[in-house]
Amino acid sequence: MSATPGTGLGAMLRTWRERLPPSAAGLPVARGRRAAGLRREELADLAGVSVDYVVRLEQGRATTPSASVAASLARALQLSTAERDHLYRLARLVPPVDGTISDHLPPGVQRVLARLGDVAVAVFAADWQLVWWNRGWAALLGDPAASPPRLRNFARDRFPVDAGPARLARWPVTEADPDATDVAVVSDLRRATGRFPRDRRLAVLIRELNAGSERFAALWATGEVASHREDHKTIHHPSVGPVTVDCDLLTDGDSELKIIVMTAVPGSEDETKLRLTALAGPPVAPHPDTDATGRREAGPPARA
Numbered sequence: 001m002s003a004t005p006g007t008g009l010g011a012m013l014r015t016w017r018e019r020l021p022p023s024a025a026g027l028p029v030a031r032g033r034r035a036a037g038l039r040r041e042e043l044a045d046l047a048g049v050s051v052d053y054v055v056r057l058e059q060g061r062a063t064t065p066s067a068s069v070a071a072s073l074a075r076a077l078q079l080s081t082a083e084r085d086h087l088y089r090l091a092r093l094v095p096p097v098d099g100t101i102s103d104h105l106p107p108g109v110q111r112v113l114a115r116l117g118d119v120a121v122a123v124f125a126a127d128w129q130l131v132w133w134n135r136g137w138a139a140l141l142g143d144p145a146a147s148p149p150r151l152r153n154f155a156r157d158r159f160p161v162d163a164g165p166a167r168l169a170r171w172p173v174t175e176a177d178p179d180a181t182d183v184a185v186v187s188d189l190r191r192a193t194g195r196f197p198r199d200r201r202l203a204v205l206i207r208e209l210n211a212g213s214e215r216f217a218a219l220w221a222t223g224e225v226a227s228h229r230e231d232h233k234t235i236h237h238p239s240v241g242p243v244t245v246d247c248d249l250l251t252d253g254d255s256e257l258k259i260i261v262m263t264a265v266p267g268s269e270d271e272t273k274l275r276l277t278a279l280a281g282p283p284v285a286p287h288p289d290t291d292a293t294g295r296r297e298a299g300p301p302a303r304a
Contacts, residue, residue: 009090010058016077017043017058024078026114038077046076048145065091068149071103075132078107099198102255103131109252109259118278119261120245126192126256127202128154128185130168139277140235140243140262142170155205158185161212169235176232186219187226194225195256227251233262239280240273 018037022029025038025046040058044051049069056062065073070091074084084104085095096102103125105113113121113134120140122133130144130152138144144152147167157168158181175181189206196202209216231247243264250259264270 008060009063009087010060012087012090013054013073013077014058016079016083020077024111024114025076043073043076047072049073063091067093071131075103075105075110078110079104080107097198099196101126101129101192101196101199101202103129104255105132105257106252106255109257113259116261118275119263120274120278121262122260124154124258124260126196126258127189127199127205128258129201130154131257135281136278137262139281140237140245140274141168141173144168146170153205155185155189155209155216158182159209159213159216161208171238172236174234174236181231182215183219183224184226184229186216187224190220190223191225191227192256237273237277240276243273243277244270245274 017040018035020038021036022033022038022042025042027038027042038046040054041051044054047054047069049072053062057065067088070088070093071084074087077083079087081104088095096104105123109123113123113132116134116136118134118136118139120134120136122137122144123131125131133144144167151167154168189202192199192202193206206220210220211217229249231249232244233247234242234244236242245262245264248261248263250261251257252259262274264274
């Protein structure tokens with residue numbers, strides 16, 4: 001029996017794309033624009049996949065996107081949780097379930113993020129996996145798109161298990177109390193294990209850090225449980241010099257999303273430098289996880 005017309009993956013992606021006005025995604029609206037919703041190239045940019053791949057999905061020539069691509073599409077289309085789960089099922093994927101970490105950004109959160117302009121903002125999942133960032137964040141710290149998706153994790157940066165460079169900040173960052181930050185990240189991850197006991201990605205992360213980082217293993221052994229809230233950092237930016245910022249953390253309900261906002265003291269030299277980085281924008285870097293077809297396997301640098 002054939003599927004009911006208009007209910008397949010391609011048809012639903014097209015329906016969701018055409019209903020989302022570009023202004024809701026933080027995109028400029030040109031005068032005389034005919035399309036009320038997103039264009040295919042706009043969705044591709046927001047979701048971090050090639051335009052050709054979006055076309056193939058909508059035409060039914062591609063039917064099994066990876067879980068990371070499905071998550072990126074759901075974020076770009078600002079789907080509700082029920083719609084996201086429907087997208088997963090149409091793509092023959094198991095939707096995130098209770099007890100596992102979600103990378104999904106609810107539409108309300110996306111609306112707030114879009115209205116923050118060039119303030120440096122990023123969103124991390126409960127396991128400190130980076131799932132969204134804006135132009136201001138990339139301009140201040142460097143574009144995370146230069147790192148493979150799996151390595152875009154703050155805990156992996158704090159407790160490296162190899163000699164590779166940092167993956168989330170492209171230039172040096174110093175902190176007022178780095179030891180306190182280490183403790184906060186580890187204790188927050190332990191808290192996440194109680195909240196998301198069935199999450200495989202979290203379990204793998206903790207196992208690898210315990211095995212590969214003596215510092216992490218020592219802090220993990222203390223059994224401390226807490227959450228990370230605020231910090232003060234100095235980013236040694238290659239264009240404007242050192243920029244000292246307040247790093248505040250907000251959380252979003254049951255999903256335990258971590259919204260990180262970096263701001264400088266109003267009227268200070270640091271605020272001027274921060275504005276200069278936003279005006280200059282992030283340097284252009286090739287995307288490392290694009291295959292021969294031009295398809296990316298992860299979420300992109302999100303648009304502000």
